[in-house]
Amino acid sequence: MKKQETNYLDKIxxxxxxxxxxxxxxxxVTLEIENKGAMNRIAQKLFKKPKVSYIHxxxxxxxxxxxxxxxxxxxELAAAVDAEFGEEAHPLYExxxxxxxxxxxxxxxxxxx
Numbered sequence: 001m002k003k004q005e006t007n008y009l010d011k012i013x014x015x016x017x018x019x020x021x022x023x024x025x026x027x028x029v030t031l032e033i034e035n036k037g038a039m040n041r042i043a044q045k046l047f048k049k050p051k052v053s054y055i056h057x058x059x060x061x062x063x064x065x066x067x068x069x070x071x072x073x074x075x076e077l078a079a080a081v082d083a084e085f086g087e088e089a090h091p092l093y094e095x096x097x098x099x100x101x102x103x104x105x106x107x108x109x110x111x112x113x
Contacts, residue, residue: 012112014070029062031055
């Protein structure tokens with residue numbers, strides 16, 4: 001029996017608390033991720049790794065990030081992206097699903113249950 005895969009298009013993303021972010025003058029969003037935990041502390045001391053990592057989103061991601069409000073589904077966010085970027089954003093749903101899978105894998109978003 002095949003395991004049914006989650007349909008990300010129906011999910012509702014939300015920003016988890018504790019991830020500060022800012023938008024620069026060109027509209028690019030940067031997430032400020034604090035590197036916590038014992039292994040990160042060791043890497044910071046031994047290898048001069050930073051305490052904070054800055055994750056710069058691309059143009060589409062920077063458009064979507066501020067729209068994530070815990071109320072809009074990925075399908076609704078896709079409609080906004082399509083209206084803003086048109087053909088440039090296609091294949092729209094595949095790209096957005098992948099974008100949210102990556103954000104989810106790094107715990108940069110969570111989901112409304």
